Amino acid sequence: xxxxxxxxxxxxxxxxxxxxxxxxxxxSALPSPASAERSTLILATTTSLQDSGLLDILVPRFEAQSxxxxxxIAVGSGxxxxxxxxxxxxxxxxxxxxxxxAFMQNGYGVERIPxxxxxxxLVGPSSDPAQVKGTSIYVAxxxxxxTQATFISRGDQSGxxxxxxxxxxxxxxxxxxxxxxLESGQGMAATLTIASEKGAYTLTDRATFVVTRAQQNLVxxxxxDPELLNVYHIILVNPQRFPQVNFTAAKAFxxxxxxxQTKAFIRQFGQAEYGEPLFMLNSEP
Amino acid sequence: MFDxxxxxxxxxxxQISGLATLLSLLIGLPFGTLLALSNFRGRxxxxxxxxxxxxxxxxxVGLFVAMLLWRSGPLGKLNLIYTPTAIVIAQVIIAxxxxxxxxxxxxxxxxxxxxxxLLGLGASRWQMIWELWREARLPLLxxxxxxxxxxxxxxxxxxxVGGNIRxxxxxxTTAIVLETGKGNFGMASGLALxxxxxxxxxxxxxxxxxxxxxxx
Numbered sequence: 250x251x252x253x254x255x256x257x258x259x260x261x262x263x264x265x266x267x268x269x270x271x272x273x274x275x276x277s278a279l280p281s282p283a284s285a286e287r288s289t290l291i292l293a294t295t296t297s298l299q300d301s302g303l304l305d306i307l308v309p310r311f312e313a314q315s316x317x318x319x320x321x322i323a324v325g326s327g328x329x330x331x332x333x334x335x336x337x338x339x340x341x342x343x344x345x346x347x348x349x350x351a352f353m354q355n356g357y358g359v360e361r362i363p364x365x366x367x368x369x370x371l372v373g374p375s376s377d378p379a380q381v382k383g384t385s386i387y388v389a390x391x392x393x394x395x396t397q398a399t400f401i402s403r404g405d406q407s408g409x410x411x412x413x414x415x416x417x418x419x420x421x422x423x424x425x426x427x428x429x430x431l432e433s434g435q436g437m438a439a440t441l442t443i444a445s446e447k448g449a450y451t452l453t454d455r456a457t458f459v460v461t462r463a464q465q466n467l468v469x470x471x472x473x474d475p476e477l478l479n480v481y482h483i484i485l486v487n488p489q490r491f492p493q494v495n496f497t498a499a500k501a502f503x504x505x506x507x508x509x510q511t512k513a514f515i516r517q518f519g520q521a522e523y524g525e526p527l528f529m530l531n532s533e534p
Numbered sequence: 535m536f537d538x539x540x541x542x543x544x545x546x547x548x549q550i551s552g553l554a555t556l557l558s559l560l561i562g563l564p565f566g567t568l569l570a571l572s573n574f575r576g577r578x579x580x581x582x583x584x585x586x587x588x589x590x591x592x593x594x595v596g597l598f599v600a601m602l603l604w605r606s607g608p609l610g611k612l613n614l615i616y617t618p619t620a621i622v623i624a625q626v627i628i629a630x631x632x633x634x635x636x637x638x639x640x641x642x643x644x645x646x647x648x649x650x651x652l653l654g655l656g657a658s659r660w661q662m663i664w665e666l667w668r669e670a671r672l673p674l675l676x677x678x679x680x681x682x683x684x685x686x687x688x689x690x691x692x693x694x695v696g697g698n699i700r701x702x703x704x705x706x707t708t709a710i711v712l713e714t715g716k717g718n719f720g721m722a723s724g725l726a727l728x729x730x731x732x733x734x735x736x737x738x739x740x741x742x743x744x745x746x747x748x749x750x
Binding site (some may be wrong): 289291300305308318320321322323335336337435436438439441442460461464465491493 | 613700717719
């Protein structure tokens with residue numbers, strides 16, 4: 250069923266052994282790490298792309314086409330940008346426009362390409378204790394604050410968390426110290442589980458919600474608000490600034506992601522399994 | 535549920551933690567013996583360090599090893615971050631103090647007159663150490679089991695330095711966290727059960743050896 254790539258070479262274990270006994274000279278027969286480096290690509294990405302299963306399909310395809318090995322590190326957008334700003338990743342997939350622009354202005358990235366988009370949605374228990382269904386996002390947040398209904402925030406500086414904080418500011422509420430405002434500090438799917446268990450509200454990207462919907466007692470209450478657009482960008486980390494960055498491989502992966510075949514795949518991804526596509530292409534409304 | 539991916543994850547967990555335990559034994563047995571048998575300045579300080587190390591939180595080890603191995607870190611040139619090797623390094627740092635500390639305790643619990651007797655009978659220093667290891671084989675095997683138990687069950691270090699990359703550095707514990715996070719509780723508890731059964735089987739074999747008193 251799932252194709253297994255070539256097994257991990259025992260090489261790395263030999264290298265570990267050599268390191269552990271602090272006798273690198275005995276390991277001079279090993280190929281230099283530099284050559285191994287050129288064939289791997291470190292991709293730092295937001296959790297929603299991993300949790301939705303999209304990367305589990307796209308990454309092996311790219312690996313088969315290019316012969317490169319991709320190391321996918323799924324973290325929040327904040328941490329992904331941090332990894333990029335220290336040259337610890339080659340390419341980023343993030344959804345935090347403000348921080349992305351700052352990242353580019355600081356010269357950490359050379360190219361920022363829109364890849365795809367979806368919507369953020371406000372979800373909560375079907376009993377909807379704060380009566381937010383069908384309202385605008387700002388009214389919904391104000392009602393949650395008024396009724397002191399429990400709200401779970403990601404609290405992890407992820408793209409979703411940043412958007413959520415900006416929405417609270419625009420709604421004129423400072424929830425951080427409130428007893429009904431909880432921070433999970435975890436990924437989107439884990440946060441949805443917590444919200445489901447506590448009968449609480451939370452803001453999520455649509456894809457992660459749709460994929461995990463079967464396990465949750467949550468329904469979509471606010472959606473379609475123009476404020477809730479969620480855009481994913483590809484960022485290539487600046488090789489001038491960080492010589493160790495594998496720019497050739499990063500460019501190849503960006504070309505692969507933006508190719509017509511990949512775009513066609515993204516446009517229908519999720520349709521068969523969940524009855525609706527999880528992402529839309531950026532050019533679409 | 536038991537497909538090739540689960541098999542690969544399980545095998546990788548055993549390879550990584552098995553190798554880390556073996557390396558910890560190679561470091562911890564001599565080092566713990568040194569601490570138990572010799573008297574030098576700073577010995578009790580070192581022993582305190584080792585005893586503290588026995589309780590090192592894996593996530594702390596993971597953070598420091600990651601900072602060393604990141605490309606921006608001092609050892610970044612080795613390109614070891616997000617590899618099984620990186621996890622082995624972190625797990626050795628977790629398990630070596632456990633094996634060292636328990637080795638010291640095991641040897642110090644032997645009657646000190648036994649050492650003198652061995653030397654009196656004309657044993658060389660190495661023969662004496664070998665006989666002491668044989669005498670203490672039961673607690674030494676317990677040290678090995680404790681070391682293995684510490685690394686097969688840790689998650690913080692594997693997650694941080696391994697990155698939980700599918701087919702590359704995803705091990706049983708990080709897979710359990712991922713599946714739990716995704717809300718796939720069935721898969722998560724299946725993997726958890728697998729981890730428990732494997733840990734039990736390995737400890738069962740070691741305990742069997744231990745209790746039979748097999749000559750080392």
